[in-house]
Amino acid sequence: MSTDRLPVRxxxxxxxxxxxxxxxxxxxxxxxxxxxxxxxNAARASRKDxxxxxxxxxxxxxxWSGATAYNRGQVLYRVAEVxxxxxxxxxxxxxxxxxxxATRARAAVDAAIDRWVWYAGWTDKLxxxxxSSNPVAGPYFGFSTPEPTGVVAVLAPQRxxxxxxxxxxxxxxxxxxxxxxxxxxxxxxxxxxxxxxLATSDVPGGVVNLLTGDAAEIGPWLAEHxxxxxxxxxxxxxxxxxxxxxxxxxxxxxxxxxxxxEEPDWTADPGLTRMTPFLxxxxxxxxxxx
Amino acid sequence: MTHVLxxxxxxxxxxxxxxxxxxxxxxxxxxxxFRAFLHGLPGVDQVGAEARAKVLGTRxxxxxxxxxxIDTAISMVDLTTLEGSDTPGKVRSLAAKxxxxxxxxxxxxxxxxxxxYGDLAGIAKDALAGTGINVAAVATAFPSGRASRAVKLADVxxxxxxxxxxxxxxxxxxxxxxxxxxDVFEEIVAVKEVCTRRxxxxxxxxxxxxxxxxxxxxxxxxxxxxxxxxxGDFIKTSTxxxxxxxTLPVCLVMLEAVRDFRAATGRQVGVKPxxxxxxxxxxxxxxxxxxxxxxxxxxxxxxxxxxxxxLLNDLLLQRQKLRTGHYSGPDHVxxx
Numbered sequence: 261m262s263t264d265r266l267p268v269r270x271x272x273x274x275x276x277x278x279x280x281x282x283x284x285x286x287x288x289x290x291x292x293x294x295x296x297x298x299x300x301n302a303a304r305a306s307r308k309d310x311x312x313x314x315x316x317x318x319x320x321x322x323x324w325s326g327a328t329a330y331n332r333g334q335v336l337y338r339v340a341e342v343x344x345x346x347x348x349x350x351x352x353x354x355x356x357x358x359x360x361x362a363t364r365a366r367a368a369v370d371a372a373i374d375r376w377v378w379y380a381g382w383t384d385k386l387x388x389x390x391x392s393s394n395p396v397a398g399p400y401f402g403f404s405t406p407e408p409t410g411v412v413a414v415l416a417p418q419r420x421x422x423x424x425x426x427x428x429x430x431x432x433x434x435x436x437x438x439x440x441x442x443x444x445x446x447x448x449x450x451x452x453x454x455x456x457x458l459a460t461s462d463v464p465g466g467v468v469n470l471l472t473g474d475a476a477e478i479g480p481w482l483a484e485h486x487x488x489x490x491x492x493x494x495x496x497x498x499x500x501x502x503x504x505x506x507x508x509x510x511x512x513x514x515x516x517x518x519x520x521x522e523e524p525d526w527t528a529d530p531g532l533t534r535m536t537p538f539l540x541x542x543x544x545x546x547x548x549x550x
Numbered sequence: 551m552t553h554v555l556x557x558x559x560x561x562x563x564x565x566x567x568x569x570x571x572x573x574x575x576x577x578x579x580x581x582x583x584f585r586a587f588l589h590g591l592p593g594v595d596q597v598g599a600e601a602r603a604k605v606l607g608t609r610x611x612x613x614x615x616x617x618x619x620i621d622t623a624i625s626m627v628d629l630t631t632l633e634g635s636d637t638p639g640k641v642r643s644l645a646a647k648x649x650x651x652x653x654x655x656x657x658x659x660x661x662x663x664x665x666x667y668g669d670l671a672g673i674a675k676d677a678l679a680g681t682g683i684n685v686a687a688v689a690t691a692f693p694s695g696r697a698s699r700a701v702k703l704a705d706v707x708x709x710x711x712x713x714x715x716x717x718x719x720x721x722x723x724x725x726x727x728x729x730x731x732x733d734v735f736e737e738i739v740a741v742k743e744v745c746t747r748r749x750x751x752x753x754x755x756x757x758x759x760x761x762x763x764x765x766x767x768x769x770x771x772x773x774x775x776x777x778x779x780x781x782g783d784f785i786k787t788s789t790x791x792x793x794x795x796x797t798l799p800v801c802l803v804m805l806e807a808v809r810d811f812r813a814a815t816g817r818q819v820g821v822k823p824x825x826x827x828x829x830x831x832x833x834x835x836x837x838x839x840x841x842x843x844x845x846x847x848x849x850x851x852x853x854x855x856x857x858x859x860x861l862l863n864d865l866l867l868q869r870q871k872l873r874t875g876h877y878s879g880p881d882h883v884x885x886x
Contacts, residue, residue, distance in 0.1 A: 311877050318880070486870075487879025511876075 271301040272448075274309060274472065275455030277316030278465015283473075284308045291449060294359030302448045305471035307481040310440065313469035314487050317411040317438040320466030325408045325436040329384035336380035336433060339461045343373045346457060350422055350450055357421050357447035371527055372423040379430030382535065386435060389532070390539065401546040406539040408436030409515050413482035415475040415495030421447035423526045425454065428494045429468065431534035440469045440482060442495060448472040476501055483508035490515035490538045497522055573814050574779055581732045588731055591775060594767035594803055603798035606842055607835045616834070620869050621659055623833040623861075624651060626851045628686055628822065630665040630859050631886070632693075632790065638673045640886075641666055645677035647884055652866050654882075655873065661862065662851040663716060667692070668709030675713035686756070687714035690741060693760075693789035695720035699737060706744050709753075716754040717745055720789060721773065723763045731776060738780035756822055757782035761800045762792040770800055774807035784820040790857060795825025801836060805843040821848065824857025830868040833861060859886060 271288055273280040285306035291299045324332070343350065347369050355365035386406050394402035412432045417424030421444045432439045443451035455470045471478060475495045482488055483505040491509050493516065496502040502519040509516050517537045577587040611619055629648045631640060645664055652658040663684035664674050671687040678685060687709035691697035697705075706717055719741050725733045738757055745753040757777035761770050777785050785804055788795040801823045808819045821844070827833060833856060840848045848854050863883040870878040 314877070314879075481877065484876030485879070486877060486882055508876075 272452045274303050274305055275470040276313050293356040299356055302472040305473035305478055309471055310478045310481050313440040314411060314485055316466035316469055317440050318487055320464050321438045323464050324438055324467045333380050333383035335462045340373050340376045342457045342461045349453055353449040354422050357449055368423050372426040375426045376430055379434040382434045399549050401548055404541050404543045407542045409538045409540055410489030412437045412439050412490040412538050413488050414439050414441045414492045415479055416441050416443050417494050417523050418444045419523050420526045422450035425451055427526045427530060428492055432538055435535050435539045437538050438467045442475045442478050443470055443472050445474050479505055480508060486512050492517040493519040578735055584731045588772040591771055594771055596767050599767055599799040599802050603802045606838050609838045611834050617872050619834045619837050620865055624865050625659040626854055626856050627661040627862050628663045628665045628855045628857045629661045629862060630857050636670060641670045641673045642677045645674055648683050649681050651862055662855055671709050671712035671714040684715040686716035686718055688718045690719040692720055693791040695722050703744050706741050710745060714753055716756060718756045718758055720758045723760055735776055735780045742781045754783045756784035756786045758786045758789055760789055760792055761787050762794045767803050770803045771807055774804050778811045778819045784822050786822040786824055788825040790825030796823030796827055801839055802843055809844040820853040822855040822857055827856055827858050828860050829864050
């Protein structure tokens with residue numbers, strides 16, 4: 261076998277509605293590793309891709325939110341299984357994109373898979389932890405249960421390309437929302453591979469839509485979109501763009517998960533803080549003794 | 551004058567054939583002559599028609615032109631509900647939507663007509679009184695057209711009596727495909743006659759060709775000419791109950807037919823694609839096709855209609871996007 265084989269250069273596409281289309285705009289951009297070497301071409305999503313992604317996410321919402329919490333947990337756990345099988349590929353991409361050693365990249369991938377399993381486990385526990393049987397002063401039962409908010413736009417972290425992504429996507433899905441994710445601009449490859457994982461697991465098409473490209477370009481369209489119910493600004497830092505997006509999001513009263521001053525350490529225990537912003541509390545009163 | 555050597559003599563005497571249009575005065579004198587005429591129409595190059603429709607579909611229509619196109623398309627919509635489950639309440643709510651498609655924006659034009667089954671035409675008529683919006687009723691044993699002529703004509707009379715301004719009839723595709731063109735022709739003529747109202751005036755007649763069942767574009771061209779010669783005011787692609795329904799190549803062929811027919815006879819006939827047009831992009835493609843094929847004379851609700859239900863919501867969403875600068879969502883239009 262010849263050693264001077266030409267490698268196949270990859271041009272990745274978007275993950276949208278369960279399929280892998282090119283960007284409607286036809287644009288791509290080059291992805292480099294931290295030393296500036298070419299890694300692959302990625303699709304550069306446009307506002308119309310974001311619009312299509314929202315339509316796909318809205319279409320998938322009833323199926324995903326209507327599934328039992330137990331079933332959602334099983335489906336998400338299955339994703340972790342498939343991720344485990346592709347851990348080596350993830351590790352290679354994380355190492356190249358984030359400039360980590362092989363050992364540290366592998367540790368980040370393991371942490372990401374564990375994080376995914378952690379959120380998969382939360383699906384059928386949210387109602388028990390966040391819901392309640394309310395003490396009421398009358399002949400009623402009063403129940404409160406958490407319900408998904410709807411379609412959530414997620415601007416994924418720019419630096420932590422897999423662990424960060426999983427840490428913001430997992431909580432949105434666990435609650436029963438569907439997601440339109442704008443990936444890290446300079447480090448999109450683990451997200452592309454995650455799209456391939458999702459497509460080959462049991463997650464219905466449209467539940468997760470991954471747009472590679474620039475959050476500064478697509479973010480404003482998602483923040484203003486009247487059919488997006490929530491937005492996670494993890495991919496921006498406080499001030500500037502984040503401020504502008506919060507202002508736009510207020511126009512349609514979206515749930516906003518605000519940006520931190522700088523990208524947090526994703527290895528820390530996440531708690532429930534990223535799940536509760538995208539859950540609505542529904543209370544039901546029911547008469548008794550009738 | 552009957553001559554024993556005239557092969558058409560018998561058929562001419564046995565059929566009361568109506569007065570056809572001037573340059574084609576003799577083509578309907580017999581089945582054989584009519585078949586010879588229709589089959590003598592130039593053949594359609596299917597590959598060419600598809601390529602032409604595809605090329606025209608790539609035109610980019612933006613900003614002010616897009617705003618104009620959206621408003622024009624809205625004003626051309628025949629807002630349709632043709633379900634077995636239609637209720638008077640549903641027809642009334644559709645009529646309310648037809649009057650004011652976007653209640654939040656008074657600049658939004660109203661649609662051209664509301665299209666319902668004949669028995670509900672009266673309810674639609676009452677709900678649309680004084681608005682200038684027409685009531686279209688489907689008739690002649692819609693959608694299959696499989697009934698005797700007496701039943702079909704009774705169906706039309708009933709719809710006209712209920713107040714329908716426009717009648718959407720289906721042609722007898724069985725007869726057409728069997729080659730009995732004159733039967734189809736006479737039926738359209740008969741329906742046209744009963745469209746006349748006792749108090750004067752006449753309901754507009756739209757002839758549904760159901761192109762999805764006609765198989766070839768040659769047949770579409772023949773059926774278009776047949777319907778126009780018989781006096782149809784509009785030719786319409788489909789019932790919406792058969793797939794494929796309205797496609798761009800079919801619409802192209804029909805637009806060419808109305809263009810050529812006007813050039814030959816001086817009479818202008820409208821076109822109505824129906825079924826399968828769901829997005830603003832589809833509608834704009836049709837507008838481009840009209841302008842490039844038949845000409846700007848057809849760019850009006852008097853000469854072009856979209857038979858659609860879900861299309862209107864997409865047009866409204868796009869209109870809201872242009873007006874507000876951000877994307878709208880299905881929560882901002884009514885669910886029909």
